Amino acid sequence: MSQTMYKKLSQSLQLRQETVLVTITECLEHRLIGKKILLWPSKSAFDEGEIPLSLMESINLYSQPLLKKKRSGVFQFSWKGNQVECFAEYFPAPVHLIVAGAGHVGEPVASIGKMLGFYVTVIDDRPDYANLERFPIADEVICESFMHYFRDVPLTDHTYILLLTRGHKYDVLSLQELLRRKEKAAYIGMIGSRRRISGVFEQVKQEFPDETFDHIYTPVGLDIGAETPSEIAVSIMAEILKIKNGASGNSLSSKIRRYAKMGFHEGAVK
Structure with a gap:
């Protein structure tokens, strides 16, 4: 990752914005392999000017489901007859x-x-x-x-x-x-x-x-x-x-203690 891209990602996390870092891992245009783009839920994007606009739009479109699910993953799509594969790394907004x-x-x-x-x-x-x-x-x-x-x-x-x-x-x-x-x-x-x-x-x-x-x-x-x-x-x-x-705040021993009184195996079966 370039210094510019790293700085932009750091700034985003400092502003407590969830972000996805997408890396092109497979493309017939070999010059594009390894290129990166930052995406946000607002559908705004950032790259270093090396990715064609139409490809950026496709990457943005196919990244949004992963953003909504708040997880990293691999996705593929067709762009100008080329099969493109990308890896999206999800960075959650800091609490x-x-x-x-x-x-x-x-x-x-x-x-x-x-x-x-x-x-x-x-x-x-x-x-x-x-x-x-x-x-x-x-x-x-x-x-x-x-x-x-x-x-x-x-x-x-x-x-x-x-x-x-x-x-x-x-x-x-x-x-x-x-x-x-x-x-x-x-x-x-x-x-x-x-x-x-x-x-x-x-x-x-x-x-x-x-x-x-x-x-x-x-x-x-x-x-x-x-x-x-x-x-x-x-x-x-x-x-x-x-x-x-989303937890109860109850003592963890309360349920175990109940099972212990009847025998762990018997309690687990019931």
Whole structure:
């Protein structure tokens, strides 16, 4: 892969766009073998000017089913009487974790999120908190108001948002911006006591009287008795994985324990 193509692919993934890299592996026009093209769900394409336009259009057309299935694969088609074979390598959009609030819980959340493969963004309006010295592992550390950030940040079904701000007024501002958006995140979690949560919903309800807030996870996290910032971070990320993977969040031993009481073989037969 050329430096230009690699840079374009890297930029696409940094923008959290799913991408397909197609390589021509078989063609009677030997000069085209090995040539590459980048494709996106929008059907836009990029190459280095070496692939004829009609061939690019055909490659784009035959790549779209693989893009929709979100997988790599080989496909063949006929172009100007030539049999063309291509290999399409699918690159999924990185899952985006937005940590709004660079406080003592935000630090372990960002670390665990990065360890789990999330693209981690930390946002806070305080320069002393929102900096790479405190969050060296994060992909992005942004010093900006929560309101302005959530007004424009791209939201997809790969976006997971945590509101860990220092006060309920910042939660209110963040939620108001998020609820105004047509695009929706996969997950919005908000930390806080019952009193704080009630106050936030009461204020937001004034602008969104029909909002049920059922899609907002608050208090955030799974009930594991977490107390320290690190334990709270584990609780939060466990809930996010539960939502992301469509899992129950139940203890894995619960089903096994039931079988063990009756005998594994007997339980499995039943």
